[in-house]
Amino acid sequence: MKTVLQEFKAITKPTLLLDKTKCLANIERMVSKAKRHQLQFRPHFKTHQSLEIGEWFKAYGVDKIAVSSLSMADYFSKEWNDITVAFPTNILEIETINRLASQITLNLTIENTESLNYLKTHLRHKVNVFVQIDVGYGRTGISTENTAYIDSILTIVDSCPLMEFIGFLTHSGHTYSCKTKSCIENIQNQSLKLINNLQNKYSNRYRNLIISLGDTPSCSISEEFYGVDEIRPGNFVFYDLMQQQIGSNAIEDIAVAMACPVVAKHKNRSEIVIYGGGIHFSKDRLIENGTTIYGKVVERTKTGWGKVLANTFVKSLSQEHGIVKVPPIDFDKYTIGDVIIILPVHSCMTVDVMKSYLTTEGEQISTLFTL
Amino acid sequence: MKTVLQEFKAITKPTLLLDKTKCLANIERMVSKAKRHQLQFRPHFKTHQSLEIGEWFKAYGVDKIAVSSLSMADYFSKEWNDITVAFPTNILEIETINRLASQITLNLTIENTESLNYLKTHLRHKVNVFVQIDVGYGRTGISTENTAYIDSILTIVDSCPLMEFIGFLTHSGHTYSCKTKSCIENIQNQSLKLINNLQNKYSNRYRNLIISLGDTPSCSISEEFYGVDEIRPGNFVFYDLMQQQIGSNAIEDIAVAMACPVVAKHKNRSEIVIYGGGIHFSKDRLIENGTTIYGKVVERTKTGWGKVLANTFVKSLSQEHGIVKVPPIDFDKYTIGDVIIILPVHSCMTVDVMKSYLTTEGEQISTLFTL
Incomplete structure (x- = not known):
C-alpha cells in the first residue's frame, strides 16, 4: 500500500478509474467473437454512456449501437447514425422520437399495440421497429407463443408507411441469476429454440428479419448463436464483480x-x-x-x-x-x-x-x- | 387514474416531484421541536442538496447547516456562513478546507490524531473542531470510554492556534434498524447517557462545549434531549418510505x-x-x-x-x-x-x-x- 499521494496525486475524492488497456481488450474480444459467429455487433452503450469511449468502438469498425433511453439516443446521435432504443417505446417523448428519426436511422422497440397506434398518428419521419420478445426473463416483451398478438402488432406496423418492421429483439436477463456456465448455456439454448421457432414462422413474410439478442453473460460465455443475426451486450465493456460471479469474465478483465x-x-x-x-x-x-x-x-x-x-x-x-x-x-x-x-x-x-x-x-x- | 398528459403535461420522463407544502410543514415541525427543547437547529443538507430549498429554511431563522462532504460545503458556502462537515475530515481536500475556512465558519469533524496532525501543519485559516463520538452505531467516531484517545486529540487541537475545539458530535445511525418508537427511544436514552457522561467530564475544561446529535428517527420521535445543545437531522425535510417504516413520519408527510x-x-x-x-x-x-x-x-x-x-x-x-x-x-x-x-x-x-x-x-x- 502506497502512502499519501505518492501516486494519483490529482485524486482527492472518490474517482472512477478506467483502465483503457483492459477496456480495449474487452471490446476486441467481443468484436472477434461476433466476427467468428458472423454476428452483427451492436454494442449497448448504456454501460459507459460516453461519446469518447464510443470512439474506441469505431476503431474496430462498429457502426451501430443500442441504448436504453431516448435521452441516451439523443446524446449519441451526435456521432452515431444507427441507434436502437432497446427499451419499450415511451410515447410521451414523441418530439424526441420525431427529431431523432429525421436525423438518423432510429430503431424503436415495440411490445404493445397502444404505443404503435400512438406512433401511427404522431410519427413525422420514418423509424424501424423491433418487436420485443420475452424468451423467459419475464420483464418485458411478448411471449413467443402469443403469435396472435405479434400478428396484430405487425399488421399495424405494415399499415404505416413511416414504420418498418425489421426484426425481433430479446434480452435474456435471467442469465444474471446464474452462477455456472451450464446455467447460462441452458438459458441461451432455450432462448435460441424459442426465437428460431419465431423466425421460421415469420421469415417468409419478412425476408430480412433480424434476430437481435443481448445480455452480457450469454454473449460472453455461450458459443451457440444459431439463428441469431445481431448481439447487443453492454456491460462487457467494463465487466464488474457481479459479472465475474456469474462467470462472464475473469477478475482481471474488470x-x-x-x-x-x-x-x-x-x-x-x-x-x-x-x-x-x-x-x-x-x-x-x-x-x-x-x-x-x-x-x-x-x-x-x-x-x-x-x-x-x-x-x-x-x-x-x-x-x-x-x-x-x-x-x-x-x-x-x-x-x-x-x-x-x-x-x-x-x-x-x-x-x-x-x-x-x-x-x-x-x-x-x-x-x-x-x- | 388520469389519462395521457391530462395533467403534468411537461412530464415526459422520470421526474422527481416535490410537494413544497409538505416540505415546509416538515421543516416547520422540526423548527418548532428544536425551539420547544431549546436546541440549536442545524439541519443536515445532504438530503436536499439545494440552495433554493435552503432558502426555505432561512425563512424560519435557520442560519447554520451541516453537510456530508467538502464539495457540498463548497456549494452551500455561497449562501451559508456556518457549515459543519459532519464527515471524518478528508485531508486530501486541504485546499478546499483552507479556501472555505478563509470565507466562512467551517466546523470540521475529527476522530483521529493522524488527520489532526496533518491539519496542524497544513491549515492556513481558523477552523472549529467537532470530535466525533460513537454512541453505539459502530460506523465512525471514538467510543465514549476511550477518553485517553479523546484527550490526546484535544491536546493537539489545543496546541494549534488555527483550531478550536467546540464540541462532540454523534450520529445514532443504529435507529435506522428500528421498527418501533420504543426502540428509537431506547437508543436515544442510551446515547444521552453516554454523551452526558462525556459532557460532565469535559465541561469544566471547555465552558461552551456543544453536544450535537443528529439522525432523523431520534429527532422525529424522541422527546428526550437532556444535555443536547444542537440537532442535525437531514432526511426529515422530505422523509420517505424507509423513515415511515421506522416510524419517523406518516406516509402523508413524504x-x-x-x-x-x-x-x-x-x-x-x-x-x-x-x-x-x-x-x-x-x-x-x-x-x-x-x-x-x-x-x-x-x-x-x-x-x-x-x-x-x-x-x-x-x-x-x-x-x-x-x-x-x-x-x-x-x-x-x-x-x-x-x-x-x-x-x-x-x-x-x-x-x-x-x-x-x-x-x-x-x-x-x-x-x-x-x-
Whole structure:
C-alpha cells in the first residue's frame, strides 16, 4: 500500500478509474467473437454512456449501437447514425422520437399495440421497429407463443408507411441469476429454440428479419448463436464483480475501479472508513459465501491496479461513507489519506452515479451526465 | 387514474416531484421541536442538496447547516456562513478546507490524531473542531470510554492556534434498524447517557462545549434531549418510505415522489412497466411482510398526489425499467403513456440520482448536481 499521494496525486475524492488497456481488450474480444459467429455487433452503450469511449468502438469498425433511453439516443446521435432504443417505446417523448428519426436511422422497440397506434398518428419521419420478445426473463416483451398478438402488432406496423418492421429483439436477463456456465448455456439454448421457432414462422413474410439478442453473460460465455443475426451486450465493456460471479469474465478483465480516500480507521473492528458511499458506488451488492459485498479492494500498482486483496471488501455503504473490512494482519498498512482502489459490484450503476472517468493514463473522460 | 398528459403535461420522463407544502410543514415541525427543547437547529443538507430549498429554511431563522462532504460545503458556502462537515475530515481536500475556512465558519469533524496532525501543519485559516463520538452505531467516531484517545486529540487541537475545539458530535445511525418508537427511544436514552457522561467530564475544561446529535428517527420521535445543545437531522425535510417504516413520519408527510411514464403492461402477471429504474430511484429497498419494495404507487390528484394505492408497488428495478405490481382489479385503469406517481424508499439517494426537482406548482429546483 502506497502512502499519501505518492501516486494519483490529482485524486482527492472518490474517482472512477478506467483502465483503457483492459477496456480495449474487452471490446476486441467481443468484436472477434461476433466476427467468428458472423454476428452483427451492436454494442449497448448504456454501460459507459460516453461519446469518447464510443470512439474506441469505431476503431474496430462498429457502426451501430443500442441504448436504453431516448435521452441516451439523443446524446449519441451526435456521432452515431444507427441507434436502437432497446427499451419499450415511451410515447410521451414523441418530439424526441420525431427529431431523432429525421436525423438518423432510429430503431424503436415495440411490445404493445397502444404505443404503435400512438406512433401511427404522431410519427413525422420514418423509424424501424423491433418487436420485443420475452424468451423467459419475464420483464418485458411478448411471449413467443402469443403469435396472435405479434400478428396484430405487425399488421399495424405494415399499415404505416413511416414504420418498418425489421426484426425481433430479446434480452435474456435471467442469465444474471446464474452462477455456472451450464446455467447460462441452458438459458441461451432455450432462448435460441424459442426465437428460431419465431423466425421460421415469420421469415417468409419478412425476408430480412433480424434476430437481435443481448445480455452480457450469454454473449460472453455461450458459443451457440444459431439463428441469431445481431448481439447487443453492454456491460462487457467494463465487466464488474457481479459479472465475474456469474462467470462472464475473469477478475482481471474488470476495466473500471473506484479510487477512494481513507478518512478513518477502527482497529478494534479492523475496519477502515473511506470517502466513497452509495452516491459513488450505487447500492448494488452481491452475496458471496453468505457475506454481503459492495466492492473488493485491489492492490495498487504503478500503472493502475493489480490483484484482489484477500478478505478486503466494502461491507456497507451510507450516502458518503464506505466501511472496508480488512484482515487484522493488514490493518496497519492503511494510512489516513491513502487512496485505495475498489472494484465495483455493478459497473453500469457506478458509472451512472460517478458521471465521468479518469483513465489510468490520467485522461478525463466525460459521459452524458458529466457536469 | 388520469389519462395521457391530462395533467403534468411537461412530464415526459422520470421526474422527481416535490410537494413544497409538505416540505415546509416538515421543516416547520422540526423548527418548532428544536425551539420547544431549546436546541440549536442545524439541519443536515445532504438530503436536499439545494440552495433554493435552503432558502426555505432561512425563512424560519435557520442560519447554520451541516453537510456530508467538502464539495457540498463548497456549494452551500455561497449562501451559508456556518457549515459543519459532519464527515471524518478528508485531508486530501486541504485546499478546499483552507479556501472555505478563509470565507466562512467551517466546523470540521475529527476522530483521529493522524488527520489532526496533518491539519496542524497544513491549515492556513481558523477552523472549529467537532470530535466525533460513537454512541453505539459502530460506523465512525471514538467510543465514549476511550477518553485517553479523546484527550490526546484535544491536546493537539489545543496546541494549534488555527483550531478550536467546540464540541462532540454523534450520529445514532443504529435507529435506522428500528421498527418501533420504543426502540428509537431506547437508543436515544442510551446515547444521552453516554454523551452526558462525556459532557460532565469535559465541561469544566471547555465552558461552551456543544453536544450535537443528529439522525432523523431520534429527532422525529424522541422527546428526550437532556444535555443536547444542537440537532442535525437531514432526511426529515422530505422523509420517505424507509423513515415511515421506522416510524419517523406518516406516509402523508413524504414530500417527494417520482413521476414515471407507463411504457408497457403485462396483464397475465398484473404488472406494468415504467420508465424509471435504478438510475432514477437508486437501488435502496425495504422489506415489508417479506416482500421487497422499491417504491409505492400513490393516487394522482389535481395538485400532486394523495393516498397510497393498496398493494401497488415497485417490485424490481433494472437500470431504466421499473416493474410495478398492480392488483388485477386495477390493472385496466393504467394506460400506456400514463404518468404514475411513486413514493421513494430513500429520498436522499433518489434526490442524488435525480439531480433536480419539479415542484407540484411547476417550479424547477436545482441541486449541487444539476446539469
